[in-house]
Amino acid sequence: MIPDKVPNENVFHGSMDLKKEAHIPSFEKYKEMYVNSIENPDAFWGAVAKDFFWKTKPTGQFLDYNFDVTKGEIFIKCMEGASTNISYNLLDRNVYEKKLGDKIAFFWEGNEPGDELTVTYRELLKKVCQFANVLKSQGVKKGDRVSIYMPMVVELVVAMLACVRIGAVHSIVFAGFSAGSLCERILDSQCSLLITADGFYRGDKLINLKVIADEALQKCRDKGFPIQRCIMLKHVSSKPVEIVGAHSPPAKRSCPDLQEKQTGKVKKTRPLLQQVPWNPEVDLCWHTLMHGASDECEPEWCESEDPLFILYTSGSTGRPKGVLHTVSGYMLYCAATFKMVFDHQSDDVYWCTADIGWITGHSYITYGPLANGATSVLFEGLPTYPDVSRLWEIVDKYHVTKFYTAPTAIRLLMKFGVEPVQKYKRESLKILGTVGEPINPEAWQWYYNVVGEKRCPIVDTFWQTETGGHVLTPLPAATPMKPGSATFPFFGVIPAILNESGEELEGPSEGYLVFKQPWPGLMRTVYGNHQRFETTYFKKFPGYYVTGDGCRRDEDGYYWITGRIDDMLNVSGHLLSTAEVESALVEHKAVAEAAVVGRPHPVKGESLYCFVTLTNGVTYNQNLEAELKKQVREKIGAIATLDYIQNAPGLPKTRSGKIMRRLLRKIASNEKDLGDISTLADSTVVEQLFQERCSTAM
Ligand code: WTA
Numbered sequence: 001m002i003p004d005k006v007p008n009e010n011v012f013h014g015s016m017d018l019k020k021e022a023h024i025p026s027f028e029k030y031k032e033m034y035v036n037s038i039e040n041p042d043a044f045w046g047a048v049a050k051d052f053f054w055k056t057k058p059t060g061q062f063l064d065y066n067f068d069v070t071k072g073e074i075f076i077k078c079m080e081g082a083s084t085n086i087s088y089n090l091l092d093r094n095v096y097e098k099k100l101g102d103k104i105a106f107f108w109e110g111n112e113p114g115d116e117l118t119v120t121y122r123e124l125l126k127k128v129c130q131f132a133n134v135l136k137s138q139g140v141k142k143g144d145r146v147s148i149y150m151p152m153v154v155e156l157v158v159a160m161l162a163c164v165r166i167g168a169v170h171s172i173v174f175a176g177f178s179a180g181s182l183c184e185r186i187l188d189s190q191c192s193l194l195i196t197a198d199g200f201y202r203g204d205k206l207i208n209l210k211v212i213a214d215e216a217l218q219k220c221r222d223k224g225f226p227i228q229r230c231i232m233l234k235h236v237s238s239k240p241v242e243i244v245g246a247h248s249p250p251a252k253r254s255c256p257d258l259q260e261k262q263t264g265k266v267k268k269t270r271p272l273l274q275q276v277p278w279n280p281e282v283d284l285c286w287h288t289l290m291h292g293a294s295d296e297c298e299p300e301w302c303e304s305e306d307p308l309f310i311l312y313t314s315g316s317t318g319r320p321k322g323v324l325h326t327v328s329g330y331m332l333y334c335a336a337t338f339k340m341v342f343d344h345q346s347d348d349v350y351w352c353t354a355d356i357g358w359i360t361g362h363s364y365i366t367y368g369p370l371a372n373g374a375t376s377v378l379f380e381g382l383p384t385y386p387d388v389s390r391l392w393e394i395v396d397k398y399h400v401t402k403f404y405t406a407p408t409a410i411r412l413l414m415k416f417g418v419e420p421v422q423k424y425k426r427e428s429l430k431i432l433g434t435v436g437e438p439i440n441p442e443a444w445q446w447y448y449n450v451v452g453e454k455r456c457p458i459v460d461t462f463w464q465t466e467t468g469g470h471v472l473t474p475l476p477a478a479t480p481m482k483p484g485s486a487t488f489p490f491f492g493v494i495p496a497i498l499n500e501s502g503e504e505l506e507g508p509s510e511g512y513l514v515f516k517q518p519w520p521g522l523m524r525t526v527y528g529n530h531q532r533f534e535t536t537y538f539k540k541f542p543g544y545y546v547t548g549d550g551c552r553r554d555e556d557g558y559y560w561i562t563g564r565i566d567d568m569l570n571v572s573g574h575l576l577s578t579a580e581v582e583s584a585l586v587e588h589k590a591v592a593e594a595a596v597v598g599r600p601h602p603v604k605g606e607s608l609y610c611f612v613t614l615t616n617g618v619t620y621n622q623n624l625e626a627e628l629k630k631q632v633r634e635k636i637g638a639i640a641t642l643d644y645i646q647n648a649p650g651l652p653k654t655r656s657g658k659i660m661r662r663l664l665r666k667i668a669s670n671e672k673d674l675g676d677i678s679t680l681a682d683s684t685v686v687e688q689l690f691q692e693r694c695s696t697a698m
Contacts, residue, residue: 174357333521468521
């Protein structure tokens with residue numbers, strides 16, 4: 001399964017310095033631990049669990065499960081009989097047992113350069129206890145669902161861990177989602193309370209979050225679900241704020257000045273919000289409630305399989321799925337992956353640029369880092385604001401050692417060349433990471449050569465909202481890297497590649513990526529719809545968890561994600577991955593970004609329709625078109641003939657930056673029925689692409 005030997009040539013190695021201190025310093029060590037994790041999971045995970053506090057110990061085997069729909073209901077249980085509390089493990093244990101009370105948990109960096117705060121583990125524990133008491137005073141109990149709709153502020157972490165402390169289930173909705181999407185998620189999980197903020201800045205743009213939240217709550221009321229409470233944090237409004245009673249009578253409660261002493265400076269150079277809509281029947285002020293709350297709160301001890309959180313992810317039918325994670329397995333998996341994949345050391349400053357509204361932020365901003373007593377940067381802003389050097393400026397400011405971002409951010413910054421990167425030293429960086437989509441080798445090389453100056457290994461981490469944490473990933477000091485490959489499985493994970501008939505393929509092959517058994521962090525169900533969980537992930541190939549991704553295994557045993565399986569194209573009987581064609585296109589210096597979709601073809605089955613975004617200053621013409629066709633043909637073979645190329649100044653993306661291929665397929669085939677576009681960041685892009693479709697494809 002894991003090869004005995006890995007190649008020495010045409011691969012990249014972590015530096016010798018890194019190997020000296022690394023948790024897993026060699027491929028041999030990785031292999032030995034991997035075999036142990038599969039053959040003896042109780043011992044392997046038992047050792048991880050030793051580092052945490054358990055109110056009661058497990059009674060049975062570490063994992064119990066059924067993965068085969070033909071044998072009955074699918075279930076996954078981990079550490080049955082054990083009970084714990086994650087907020088206790090992330091905070092009290094670090095403060096009291098590990099003596100990390102004065103260690104900085106987060107350096108908060110606001111949207112405006114210079115807006116900054118720091119919060120230590122002790123301060124975080126205090127705030128979490130206070131807010132947990134606030135939630136209790138509002139009647140929130142163990143098992144209740146709480147919706148959180150907030151910008152990237154420390155209070156978002158406080159809100160989520162306060163839920164965890166009292167055993168309530170958080171459902172975080174990314175603050176870029178619309179009122180309709182928020183309402184849909186509140187209704188699906190029947191949340192009893194919403195936590196939000198007045199607003200926030202995204203670059204120059206002010207987002208009136210409370211206005212959107214109010215609209216969502218009104219929609220909930222209209223649908224017969226009157227949510228009783230909404231707690232609002234003041235983040236960008238003037239103090240005291242003028243409160244406008246959106247639902248008169250005039251405000252009875254007010255939202256006074258921020259009472260707490262904060263460490264750091266917040267200089268608010270942008271105009272503040274002067275008015276915030278306020279519904280006295282429902283709205284409560286975060287600061288007022290916190291002011292009177294005790295900072296001691298006994299944690300609620302939870303069973304291993306009690307629900308921890310719900311996070312919605314898009315489903316192929318358009319209706320989002322509420323992915324449910326549970327307490328013990330998720331905690332252990334986040335902690336172990338964070339420690340080993342980023343090779344966490346106590347003096348690290350770690351930075352993940354994701355938003356906590358997505359799974360990457362849940363697992364690798366909140367749970368994984370805090371479980372390890374890490375110091376992290378929590379960034380509210382954008383990589384391009386106020387200029388395209390912002391990320392590197394922050395790396396130097398906080399001496400960031402481990403940096404984790406998405407390929408889309410790298411490709412975006414690549415367009416501006418090396419100068420904005422080289423304006424800053426980046427000497428502190430040791431390990432770089434990527435997540436979210438396949439990284440094309442050209443972007444990988446740029447990240448490696450320009451950002452990391454050939455010094456830092458890149459961990460290309462493949463995983464999903466459903467998997468809870470990394471499942472295929474290099475270990476930075478152990479795994480020789482191939483640009484674009486997520487390499488090998490993490491401990492406890494057994495991947496396989498299946499063909500259309502569900503047969504496991506051996507050796508070099510390409511097909512469906514599946515997993516043969518659960519690991520502690522795998523999702524347990526789709527909230528309120530276990531049948532959908534079984535149908536989506538277990539029905540197609542009984543006995544396996546189906547990722548929905550295509551995958552290739554090369555002659556050295558390395559795994560390469562080829563993109564969602566629905567992005568696989570079958571051209572004249574040959575499977576072709578869109579990611580492969582895109583990578584070939586992006587290697588051309590005129591192309592900044594490319595997206596390829598299939599368009600039905602009467603002879604070949606499918607033809608390739610390509611959308612290309614050109615580098616600044618390049619104009620599209622027939623010569624360039626010919627060059628691109630030649631390049632892809634040369635790179636992949638005659639089967640990869642580009643039938644249509646469309647110059648696309650912008651691509652339709654979700655708010656998290658993922659290209660929405662489903663929409664591109666509609667544009668390619670000129671189908672105007674777009675289905676659910678609630679996750680689309682900018683709809684004008686789609687209109688423009690429709691108007692400028694390839695004339696030959698009419
Ligand atoms: C894709 C994000 C290639 C994949 C953590 C997966 C990747 C989907 C990688 C999950 C990677 C994520 N290489 N593809 N390193 N990481 N993906 O649920 O298609 O937002 O199924 O979780 O992103 O996206 P999700």
